[in-house]
Amino acid sequence: MEVTMIINGSSVTRDVEPRTLLVHFIRDQVGLTGTNVGCDTSSCGACTVHVNGESVKSCTMLAVQADGAEIKTIEGMASPSGELHPLQRAFQENHGLQCGYCTPGMVMAASSFLAENPHPTEQEVRHGLEGNLCRCTGYHNIVKSVLAAANETAEV
Amino acid sequence: MFPSSFDYVRASSVAEAISILANEEDAKLLAGGHSLLPLMKLRLASPSKLVDIGRISELSYIEDRGEYVAVGALTRHRDLEVSAVLGSSVPMLSHVASLVGDPSVRHRGTIGGSVAHGDGASDLPAAVLALDATMVAQGPNGTREIPASEFFLGFLETALEEGEILTEIKVPKIHGGWSYQKFNRRAQDWAIVGVAAVRNGSTKVSLVNMGSMPLRALATEAAMNSGASISDAAALAAEGIDPPADLNASADYRRHLASVLVKRALEEASSS
Numbered sequence: 074m075e076v077t078m079i080i081n082g083s084s085v086t087r088d089v090e091p092r093t094l095l096v097h098f099i100r101d102q103v104g105l106t107g108t109n110v111g112c113d114t115s116s117c118g119a120c121t122v123h124v125n126g127e128s129v130k131s132c133t134m135l136a137v138q139a140d141g142a143e144i145k146t147i148e149g150m151a152s153p154s155g156e157l158h159p160l161q162r163a164f165q166e167n168h169g170l171q172c173g174y175c176t177p178g179m180v181m182a183a184s185s186f187l188a189e190n191p192h193p194t195e196q197e198v199r200h201g202l203e204g205n206l207c208r209c210t211g212y213h214n215i216v217k218s219v220l221a222a223a224n225e226t227a228e229v
Numbered sequence: 230m231f232p233s234s235f236d237y238v239r240a241s242s243v244a245e246a247i248s249i250l251a252n253e254e255d256a257k258l259l260a261g262g263h264s265l266l267p268l269m270k271l272r273l274a275s276p277s278k279l280v281d282i283g284r285i286s287e288l289s290y291i292e293d294r295g296e297y298v299a300v301g302a303l304t305r306h307r308d309l310e311v312s313a314v315l316g317s318s319v320p321m322l323s324h325v326a327s328l329v330g331d332p333s334v335r336h337r338g339t340i341g342g343s344v345a346h347g348d349g350a351s352d353l354p355a356a357v358l359a360l361d362a363t364m365v366a367q368g369p370n371g372t373r374e375i376p377a378s379e380f381f382l383g384f385l386e387t388a389l390e391e392g393e394i395l396t397e398i399k400v401p402k403i404h405g406g407w408s409y410q411k412f413n414r415r416a417q418d419w420a421i422v423g424v425a426a427v428r429n430g431s432t433k434v435s436l437v438n439m440g441s442m443p444l445r446a447l448a449t450e451a452a453m454n455s456g457a458s459i460s461d462a463a464a465l466a467a468e469g470i471d472p473p474a475d476l477n478a479s480a481d482y483r484r485h486l487a488s489v490l491v492k493r494a495l496e497e498a499s500s501s
């Protein structure tokens with residue numbers, strides 16, 4: 074079945090088997106490998122992308138369900154000139170990543186969360202990232218990074 | 230992991246979905262996919278055809294209808310969470326929705342999908358049971374209403390007939406107190422045991438993960454409705470119930486949790 078979606082601003086059309094998961098479509102057919110597969114059971118959040126502006130676990134969505142949707146992956150966060158998104162910069166500055174495997178999902182989940190709650194408390198950030206696991210257990214600095222990004226955006 | 234092969238078809242209306250289901254032996258409805266796709270990835274379900282109803286936007290609504298709130302089956306957990314109508318009339322449903330999975334799951338999962346899946350370990354089926362909601366189903370023979378007390382029949386089994394679609398859930402407004410107690414050890418986990426209590430005239434109490442389907446704590450309800458104390462009623466929480474044992478909890482521990490959580494729930498529901 075032919076599907077078309079806007080991924081990071083560009084229209085992409087491919088022929089897919091209906092059982093193709095969105096994450097495999099993004100990684101294997103479109104070649105954007107920034108989105109990781111972690112647990113593959115919608116628990117860990119490594120595969121988090123935005124579908125029409127909201128965080129979604131792309132291992133638990135079919136590519137055909139996303140037909141016509143606007144998708145944003147970690148590759149779409151920095152500006153075309155390479156300037157990091159405020160969240161990416163905050164992760165870098167606050168040591169919000171260790172091995173980095175969970176980071177693309179963390180950044181996408183955090184950016185969706187901040188869109189819904191631009192001025193969160195620390196507790197709200199922790200709840201907002203409940204669906205994203207960091208096996209390095211670097212949560213403290215991840216939360217710090219999200220709060221830093223929220224503050225920076227608030228100041229602008 | 231990916232599912233076994235299937236045919237995929239998108240329905241643009243309830244009528245179209247019903248007619249597709251009528252002509253297919255082994256078709257399943259796909260809404261948000263957050264109950265069905267995990268099962269298909271584990272190959273615990275292998276339908277030959279998926280009928281995607283996820284785009285039927287007329288089934289996504291939350292409407293105040295006087296005595297009750299009508300919730301369209303395709304309303305997502307996130308929409309339940311932030312609904313002003315539910316916030317003022319059925320706050321328990323918003324609260325329970327906010328405890329399902331995690332934010333990304335709540336962006337996709339739908340109340341109809343969760344209730345029609347009927348998992349005894351999930352939050353929303355137990356909530357609609359304690360809220361005494363009514364399920365509206367459409368099928369080839371028209372529309373019928375099924376009370377929550379007759380909806381859940383067994384392990385992932387509901388009163389929905391083959392070819393029927395759950396289209397709406399009618400939730401009575403709460404005029405008294407309520408409480409939802411979800412006991413788990415880690416964020417985003419399923420409840421090891423959960424309890425929903427609603428005092429709307431009479432008292433209704435339902436249990437999460439105490440059996441193969443969402444259950445009412447009937448002995449507790451009978452005691453409460455005949456004037457017993459909360460402590461005495463809560464002690465009966467697991468009466469006649471045979472809870473499962475798994476790596477999180479033995480059956481005895483679940484029985485113990487049920488009475489502790491029912492007590493907390495009744496106390497909270499009585500104080501609000």
